[in-house]
Amino acid sequence: MTATTAEFEPSYLRLHRSGELxxxxxxxxxxxxxxxxxxxxxxxxxRRDEIGFCRSGRRAIVSAHAPHLGEEPPLAxxxxxxxxxxxxxxxxxAYCQNHEISQHWRQERRLAVTPGRLAEIMLELQGRGCHSIGLVSPTHFLPQVVEALGLAAEGGLRLPLVYNTNAYDAVEALRRLEGVVDIYLPDLKYADPAAAWEYSRTRDYPQHARAAIQEMHRQVGARPVFADGLLRRGLVVRHLVLPNDQGQSGETLRWIREELGPAVLLSVMSQYYPTHRAHRHALLNRPLDPGEYELVLRLVEELGFEEGWIQTFDSPDSYRPDFSDRRHPFG
Ligand code: SF4
Structure with missing residues (x-):
């Protein structure tokens, strides 16, 4: 029998009760x-506030928190x-749509939060009626998040966590999230290391992102759990289609199909627009073309994906297209 959202208990509560969290x-x-x-x-x-590539020290830094209705329908x-x-x-x-948050280093100190404050934020969002807690780009603050989660659980948090990541995650760190995270929402951006370097300064992205997604799939991906139409546990792999096939959509989708199977929840996204430093890259310096998007959607059907969502493509000027579930399941 399928649980209702009221009956569903997020995995981390059991870990919290046992002391494992x-x-x-x-x-x-x-x-x-x-x-x-x-x-x-x-x-x-x-721990001594030394700074690495991500420019982050001891404390988590929260740029904003709010209910968000733009995610896939069973999440939103x-x-x-x-x-x-x-x-x-x-x-x-180079084309990050959140670049003011992700690459604007001066916001750091002002917005740093204690674990206690981060727990309060989680409880505030629950109090506003949200269906889940979405951790957006949490990789570099995982220890702080899990510490705060324990405090929030003590304070009555009972919403599942959504781990919304670029997938450049260390598998060893992800293993510590087994039974903590119920919903993984990774991107899979590139198949080609040269493109990953050119556009994201991350040459080893394909190998590490694939390993990370396989670990997420091992933890929660085999049998997604829905309750009252909402996803409560599972893996949704996102792929943002880039102009001029700079995200190698064919190779990326084939890998997903072969490694994760046809039943994986796939989300194909059309919301690319040239922002931030995209103008420095000739092949990225334009919106997506409807024809090239349609080719990717045709491949999704040919590959036999069974479930997922596509973003509608209203026009090249529509930069915030809605997800459509009219093709859920695909085909
Ligand atoms: S999270 Fe990654 S980028 Fe940031 S300091 Fe650690 S290893 Fe470096």
Whole structure:
């Protein structure tokens, strides 16, 4: 029998009751000492506020938090995901649509939060009726998030966590999230290391992102759980289609199909527009063309994906297209 949202209990509550959640937080805190939270392995001591590639120190930095209705329909529901937007990033995407948050270093100190404050934010979002807590770009603040989660659970939090990531995550760190995160929402941006370097300064992205997504799939991906039309546990892999096939959509989708199977929840996104430093790259310096998007959607059908969502493509000027579930399931 399918549980209702009221009956669904997020996995971390069991870990909290047993004391395991606190143990995971302590383990992850060790990752900060010579930071290896992401594959860059900067090895700086962030517990002493040393700064690595992501420009982040001891404290988590929260740029904003709010209910968000723009995610896929079974995540957004009617009241939205309670998104917590973390500052800074482990990558440097030239076209980042959140660049004011992810690559604007001066916001750091002013917006740093204690674990207690981060727990309060989670509870505030629950109080506003959100269906889940969305951690947006949390990779470099995982220890702080898990510590705060324990405090929030103590304070009555009972919403599932959505781990919304660029997928440049260290598998060793992700293993500590087993039973903590119920919903993984990774991007898979590139298949080609040269493109990952050119546009995101992350040459080893394809190999690490694929390994990270396989680990997420191992944890939650095999059998998604829905309740009252909302996704409560599972894996949704996002792919943003880039102009001139600079995200290697064919190779990327084939890898997803072969490695994760046809039943994986796939989300194909059309919302690219040239922002931030995209104008420096000739092949990215225009919106997506409807024809090139249609080719990708045709491939999705040919590959036999069974479930997922596509963003509608209203016009090249429509930069915030809605997700359509008219093709859910695909085909
Ligand atoms: S999380 Fe930041 S400091 Fe740590 S390894 Fe990654 S980029 Fe470097």
């Amino acid at each position: 606190a143990r995971r937080a302590a383990e992850l805190d060790e990752f900060l000492a010579g930071c290896r939270l992401c594959p860059r392995d900067c090895a700086v001591d962030r 529901g009617t009241r939205g995901v309670g998104n917590i937007f973390f500052a800074n990033c482990t990558m440097r995407c």
